[in-house]
Amino acid sequence: MNAFDYRAPRAVDEALAILQEYGDDARVIAGGTALVTMMRQRLVRPGCLVSVRDVQGLGRIEATNGSVRLGALVTHREAEVSPLLMDRLPVLSETFRRVGTIRIRHMATVGGALAHADPNQDPPVTLMALDASVEIRRAGGRRELPLTEFFRDYYEPALESGELVTAVTVPLPPARSGASFVKFLPRTADDYATVAVAVTVTLESDGERCREARIALGSVATTPLRGRAAEALLPGARLGESLVRAVGEAAKRAADPLDDHRGSAAYKREMTAVMVGRALTQAWADAQRAVRETQ
Amino acid sequence: MIRLTVNGHSHDVEVPTYRTLLDCLRYDLDLTGSKEGCGVGVCGACTVLLDGKMISSCIALAVFADGREVTTVEGLAVAPEARLCDERLHPVQQAFIDVGGFQCGICTPGQVVAAKALLDAIPRPSDAEIREWMLGNLCRCTGYYKIVESISAAARQGRA
Numbered sequence: 001m002n003a004f005d006y007r008a009p010r011a012v013d014e015a016l017a018i019l020q021e022y023g024d025d026a027r028v029i030a031g032g033t034a035l036v037t038m039m040r041q042r043l044v045r046p047g048c049l050v051s052v053r054d055v056q057g058l059g060r061i062e063a064t065n066g067s068v069r070l071g072a073l074v075t076h077r078e079a080e081v082s083p084l085l086m087d088r089l090p091v092l093s094e095t096f097r098r099v100g101t102i103r104i105r106h107m108a109t110v111g112g113a114l115a116h117a118d119p120n121q122d123p124p125v126t127l128m129a130l131d132a133s134v135e136i137r138r139a140g141g142r143r144e145l146p147l148t149e150f151f152r153d154y155y156e157p158a159l160e161s162g163e164l165v166t167a168v169t170v171p172l173p174p175a176r177s178g179a180s181f182v183k184f185l186p187r188t189a190d191d192y193a194t195v196a197v198a199v200t201v202t203l204e205s206d207g208e209r210c211r212e213a214r215i216a217l218g219s220v221a222t223t224p225l226r227g228r229a230a231e232a233l234l235p236g237a238r239l240g241e242s243l244v245r246a247v248g249e250a251a252k253r254a255a256d257p258l259d260d261h262r263g264s265a266a267y268k269r270e271m272t273a274v275m276v277g278r279a280l281t282q283a284w285a286d287a288q289r290a291v292r293e294t295q
Numbered sequence: 296m297i298r299l300t301v302n303g304h305s306h307d308v309e310v311p312t313y314r315t316l317l318d319c320l321r322y323d324l325d326l327t328g329s330k331e332g333c334g335v336g337v338c339g340a341c342t343v344l345l346d347g348k349m350i351s352s353c354i355a356l357a358v359f360a361d362g363r364e365v366t367t368v369e370g371l372a373v374a375p376e377a378r379l380c381d382e383r384l385h386p387v388q389q390a391f392i393d394v395g396g397f398q399c400g401i402c403t404p405g406q407v408v409a410a411k412a413l414l415d416a417i418p419r420p421s422d423a424e425i426r427e428w429m430l431g432n433l434c435r436c437t438g439y440y441k442i443v444e445s446i447s448a449a450a451r452q453g454r455a
Binding site for chain 1: 311312313315334335336337339342348349350351354355356358359361409427428430431
């Protein structure tokens, strides 16, 4: 690794001032699982690391007005075992549980996983299907960005120089909703996905027809993405084999994967259709369970 | 200059910012039990506890440990000042010996530190819980059955 300045502010405002001072030469570090690895491989050579590890107030998971807010410094492990998340958004705690190993989940943070903008990560996929938004702060300013607009390209988040991800907010799904996260792992349990899919489904009051659905895909493009054409087939539809197949095929057309050791691009496209079908079926069953529980 | 507590002893160490925690332990503090395997956080040979939580020390910076407590494999046996003659091994270490939980031994420090963290968190783990917890500690000799058995034995020992 190259030599660099290291700053460890204890307050958000202090961190923002340092980020403004160093500009593009600064990189934010929290858990370090992604950045230290990239620095060791000399892919990144920052002039200054701004450690936000000791910044106060960014480590909470809290329920606020119909949504759950996860501070940027919440670790994957904390999200995985949070009773609040397990109760309100079980698909999200399950998704965090599927990331890497417990050792990595003890280190990696929720905000870091977003700012790293690696399309192979799991949490952004589920967060996108849940319609989450990112809270971003800079010296003297704050903005909220839907997660669908947050990823620009491979490892490139929509963050300007001096900006810091401080939280992610996840709206609680309406009644009669279900969700699923499916991660296709042909190699080892701690690997990145070959294809990852998250689906949310909300049913009409008849408990049979779909009112609204969101489909998010990971590992199949330069960013995580929504399968909007596939989603559009769902409102008003009833679950059946032909619907599952049509939605899978539509999602497959949104995928633009790379050949790598986790599979060829052609294989990943085919598996996108299969995994979307499975995720849709699971999310639908989860929503029907919710319908039965309210009756 | 950072001040960290390793296995109960406080150290002041002058480190460059790019020093990994693993290199700090091995080269600044001469604690060579923790190994560098993959160097990218995958294999588990460098597993240590930072404030009681197991982490990969090869991708943690030494500065992360400033003001914090680190436990390495050298700290699992009963502390030297408490011992009368022989060092008393941690139940996990003893179980790895009794059950044959290692072959070449290179992954073993990481395995026993991870297993200690498991038993601290879940004193009576099921086999499934052991497998999930330990899946990030690779053994190229592939002695996984004996490792799981060792941890089960240590857990039984802890209850006895």
